Amino acid sequence: MTSERPNDGNNTHATPTAPTVPESPDEKLIFNEEEMRRAISRIAHEIIERNSGARDLTLLGMLTRGEPLARRLAAKISDLEGVVVPTAALDVTAYRDDMAAADRMARSDERLPLPVEVTDRVVVLVDDVLFTGRTARAALEALLDHGRPRKAQLAVLVDRGHRELPIRADYVGKNVPTAMSESVGVRLRETDGYDAVLLRHSPEQANS
Numbered sequence: 001m002t003s004e005r006p007n008d009g010n011n012t013h014a015t016p017t018a019p020t021v022p023e024s025p026d027e028k029l030i031f032n033e034e035e036m037r038r039a040i041s042r043i044a045h046e047i048i049e050r051n052s053g054a055r056d057l058t059l060l061g062m063l064t065r066g067e068p069l070a071r072r073l074a075a076k077i078s079d080l081e082g083v084v085v086p087t088a089a090l091d092v093t094a095y096r097d098d099m100a101a102a103d104r105m106a107r108s109d110e111r112l113p114l115p116v117e118v119t120d121r122v123v124v125l126v127d128d129v130l131f132t133g134r135t136a137r138a139a140l141e142a143l144l145d146h147g148r149p150r151k152a153q154l155a156v157l158v159d160r161g162h163r164e165l166p167i168r169a170d171y172v173g174k175n176v177p178t179a180m181s182e183s184v185g186v187r188l189r190e191t192d193g194y195d196a197v198l199l200r201h202s203p204e205q206a207n208s
Contacts, residue, residue, distance in 0.1 A: 031196060031197030043073060059126055060088055060126065062125065062127045069127075073155065092138040098134070122150055129160060131204060139154075153171070158172075159172045159176070162178070162180060
């Protein structure tokens with residue numbers, strides 16, 4: 001156990017304190033910061049093992065929280081393998097099947113090219129929560145619009161079940177059985193100021 005040094009006037013670097021996870025009677029903490037770090041590390045090892053290294057890997061993080069998760073995975077893989085893993089954000093909004101056809105067409109026309117190559121690469125799609133499978137389906141469609149990968153895989157921090165499509169993640173940080181009356185909230189330092197996964201006693205607002 002480490003002790004904090006008193007501020008004697010010469011210590012100009014204060015010891016950083018971990019953000020406090022909000023407590024609510026309607027929320028249950030199911031993943032803390034350290035557990036999330038270990039889960040990301042384990043997924044990184046599994047990706048390397050399944051693909052016999054990282055030379056051909058590209059990671060695409062689904063907006064919003066899939067992107068920082070993808071970058072954390074890429075950083076861990078780079079530490080382990082000594083290679084830079086191309087990483088980018090993937091916006092799947094235009095490909096969701098809960099959008100009107102006209103809206104999907106308009107958004108698809110506005111699609112910007114990805115800053116990384118996906119053709120003939122092993123592409124790992126990264127998201128925070130896998131629920132119905134509809135976001136993952138949209139991500140696959142978006143990916144194929146950008147090129148033809150040699151292989152596509154899916155990594156998620158949490159799989160909460162209740163699939164509506166035949167979608168299965170290749171890498172899962174944690175399986176969390178849930179009721180349809182519940183939802184899973186992932187909080188990340190990059191987007192929310194702290195790391196946590198919360199189980200909330202309220203239904204999901206959108207397909208995942």
